Amino acid sequence: MVGKKSGRAQLKEEGxxxxxxxxxxxxxxxxxMINxxxxxTEFLKREEQFLAFRAPQEEATARMVQQARDKDRALAFGASVDGNIDQAEEQTEDVAAASTQDYSSKLVILHVGSQNLRIGLGTDALPKSVPMVIARRWNESESEEGDGEPCPKRQKVDGTAASPEKWFGEDFANQYQTMCSELRTRMRxxxxxxxxxxxxxxxxxNRRATAEHISEHNDVIQVEWTELPTDPKKAPEYFTGNDALRLPExxxxxxxxxxxxxxxxxNEKDYNTRSQIYHDISKIFEDALKTQLGVADPKDLANYRCVFIIPDLYEREYVTMILDILIKDLGFGKVCLQQESLSATFGAGYSIACVVDIGAQKTSICCVDEGLCIEESRINMKMGGADVSETFIKMMLFDHFPYSEMNLKRRYDFLLAEELxxxxxxMDESQVTVQTLDFHLRAxxxxTRRYQFKTYDETMLSVMGFFKPQIFDHSRKLEGRRSVIQRAVDLYDGAPNDPLSTAQETVINNAAGQAPASNGTQEATNGPPVMATPSRHNLINRLTEAEGTPRSSVAGSPAPEGTPNPDRDTPMGETDQPLIFRDPILEKTKAAExxxxxxxxxxxDQAILESLxxxxxGEERKMRDFFGGIMLIGGGSKTPALQQFLETRLRELRPYYGKEILVGAPPRDFDPQVVAWKGGxxxxxxxxxxxxxxxxxxEYNILGSxxxxxxxxxAW
Known part of the structure; x- marks a missing residue:
């Protein structure tokens, strides 16, 4: 038996x-080591440790101290004069009221649209409207570009001019004839x-109609065109607003x-660099502040605050660039961002509503509940009043409009089309009759030329394009997309991070022909319909089928052995099929593309139902509240009888909610075009x-966007 070794012996033997x-x-x-x-630790545990929260609190504290000092000074001044403390308090209230008035006079509200800019001070009852356009010195005007090709584009047959019925192709002619037949059936x-x-x-x-020429001294209403100096070298580099639209061709x-x-x-179609867009928007804002609000010295803007109204379904690059223009380029002291639909409810005084904003080139829909835009209900469609104008002119030309040379690329023709x-x-069916009308063409x-012409159903069918958008021309709406302004991506993983709602994804899938229109045409008589929520993988699945091969990436890691793989029919280890890895960032990027x-x-009407x-x-009470609070705003909503027509269409699609459905304009006869501005x-x-x-x-100089x-x- 071996004896037990000591610890020291073990250390020596075992080394x-x-x-x-x-x-x-x-x-x-x-x-x-820390236990x-x-x-x-209190690191980033309190709001005071964030500059975004600490700076306003410090400013509020300094303001309270200053107000207390002003009050003490006013009380001391009143007591020294007549000993009347009440008079001193009245003086203090007068000073506070004066400061409130001064605050409103230093408040600027900006609402930017594709066609017009609405700008005004907090003390203004209504805003000023300025065309959102700039004219720069160029080699040729926009009507002379592309060999003078007119808009809308006319087709030729065998190289020669065709008849008006063939100017816009067979598709337009067939759709136009179909809409005419449907309207006749509806009227019967x-x-x-x-x-x-x-x-x-x-x-x-219209074929026999000719122009009546009116001399300049007999024309009662004359247009003031923008005058240029006789020396071309002294001509300004640019014009903005109405001055730009009134420049001679x-x-x-x-x-x-x-x-x-x-x-x-x-607009990435007409611009080549990001800086050009940046400077043009800045120049338009700067000139509007000077001419409309009287802010001549840009340095004074440091004392002004600005409320800027952004789209509900915005793009991050759009918001950050506009914010950079307002603070860094123009020099506003403070800027606040607010969404269009929320601003519209502020202007109308509603707490819950479905806001439908029909603008010149964009239609947005959003449900607002208790001061909050419901994210998944936001819809942004690329159609508006400008499409109605173009379609109306095409229909009139199709019916041999006497002024057949109309070209929407020319400035005076563009203004004439908007006027007509x-x-x-x-949208009033009672107005669908043969009418003799006239207009004056001033160039x-x-x-001045005076034309007489007749119309029948063109005045209604052009607006009907909101409910049959295939009659509109969408061929050039995506030209230049993402060629100048790149898509916003997440700072950490590089995935696209522009906001996207479920309703907007449904619209995109329906426009791409992926699914039925959210049961938008389903008629329910016994109970409330249940609208299907689209799958978020429709575009991804379509992309996979188009490629023909599964996407793979080395960025992922294989699952543990024996774990079922959703991309394969059998568990791992039971087949010789190679491993498939998915890259979620790549999938998001391709889906965005x-x-x-x-x-x-x-x-x-289908878009409104999807947003609702x-x-x-799924809450029945909210659905009824939204149906009863559909508010039409924007310039396109001013079309006569559009509200009644839309209300009828919604009741046809949702008869179960027939009593609750109510489509109305803003209250108190408020102009629908300025509701969002008023809310801001x-x-x-x-x-x-x-x-x-x-x-x-x-704060912006330190932290930026x-x-x-x-x-x-x-939610940003």
Whole structure:
């Protein structure tokens, strides 16, 4: 039996004996481990540690101290004069009221559209409207580019001019004839008189119509054109607003119109660099501040605050560039961002509503509940009043419009088309009769021409394009997309991070022909319909089928052995099929690229139903509240009888909610075009000292657009 060895013997035999001289292996100080059960830190645990929260609090504290000092000074002044404390308090109230008035006079509200800019001060009852356009010196005007090809484009047969019925192709002719037949059927069902030869009367009259020339001194209403100096070298580099639209086509030097905002976002079709868009928007804002608000010195803007109204379904690059223009380029002291639909409810005084904003080139729909835009209900469609104008002119030319040379690329023809649409287009079936109308054509350097023409159903069918958008021309709406302004990506993983709602994804899938229109045409008689929520993988699946091969990437890691693989029919280890790895970032990027290839356009009534479904989230009470609060705003909503027609269409699609459905304009006979601007003015004046959503210039210079995470009233 072997005896037990001592510990020292074991150390020597096994080579575990310590042989060093107690010297440290390094001269760096050794930090002992922290007891994980007993340590605490306050790093980023309180709001005071965030600059975005600390700066407003410090400003509020300084303001309270200043107010206390002013009150003490007023009390001391009143007591020293007559000893009347009440008079001193009245003086203090007068000072506070004066400061409130001064605050509103230093508040600027900006609402940017594709066609018009609405700008005004907090003290203004209504905003000023300025065309969102700039004219720059160029080699040729926009009507002379592309060999003078007119808009709308006319087709030729065998190289020669075709008849008006063939100018716009067979597709347009067939769709137009189909819409005419459907309208006649609808009118007969509504017991309205329909003459069988109405179209022939219109065409025959327009063929024979000629222009009546009116000399300049006999023209009562004359247009003031923008004057240029006789020396071309002294001509300004640019014009903005109405001055740009009133430049003569054959001016010396030539000017070309640029619209920096197109379809609700940046115009990448007519611009080559990001800086060009940046400077054009800045120049338009700067000139509007000077001419409309009287802010002549740009340095004074440091004392002004600005409420900027952004789209509900915005693009991050759009918001960050506009914010950079307002703070860094123009020099506003503080800027606040607010969404259009939320601003519209502020202007109308509604707490819950479904806001339908029909603009010039964009139609947005969003459900608002208790001061919050419901994210999944936001819809942004690329169609609006400009499409109605173009379609109305195409229909009139199809029916032998006497002014056959109309070209929407020419400035005076563009203004004439807008005038004709506003005066004659209507959704009232009682107005669908053969009418004799007239208009005056005024061009620089030419005598005024007076035309008489007849219309029948063109005035209604052009607006009907909101419910049959295939009649609109969508061929050029995606030209230049993502060629100048790249898509916003996440800072950490590089995935696209522009906001996307479930309702918008449904619109895109329907426009791409992926699924039925969310049961939008389903008729329910026994109970409320249940609208299907689209799959978020429709575009991804389509992309996979188009490629023909599965996507693979080395970025992923294989699952543990024996774990079922969703991409294979059998568990791993039971087949020789190679492993398939998915890269979620690559899938998101390709899905975003697929979405950018589709023009998001579906019938207006179906889009409203989809937005309501996503906004109610299955709650019957909210669905009824939203149906009873559909509010039409924007310039396109001013079409006569559009509200009644839309209400009838919704009741046909959802008869179960027939009593609750109500489509109306803003209350108190408010102009639908300025409701969103008015809401921004109300929001900016809610508190004389602002709120936590204001972004100051000092904060922005330090943190930049990262402030938006803490400053926006919506999820950034």
């Amino acid at each position: 575990l004996e310590r042989t060093d001289n107690n010297l440290d292996l390094t001269t760096w100080p050794q930090v002992s 994980q059960k007993n340590y605490y 069902n509504n017991k309205r008189r329909v003459l069988p030869n109405s179209k022939e009367l219109v065409v025959n009259y 054959k001016s010396n030097p030539r000017y070309k119109l640029f619209w920096p905002i197109r379809n609700g976002t940046f 649409k506003q005066k004659f287009c209507s 620089a350097g030419q005598n 697929e979405r950018d290839k589709v023009v998001p356009v579906i019938p207006l 479904t996503q906004g109610a989230r 003015s109300v929001f900016g004046r809610l508190s004389t000292h602002g709120n936590d959503s204001w972004i100051s210039k000092s 990262r402030l938006l995470t803490h400053k926006c009233m919506f």
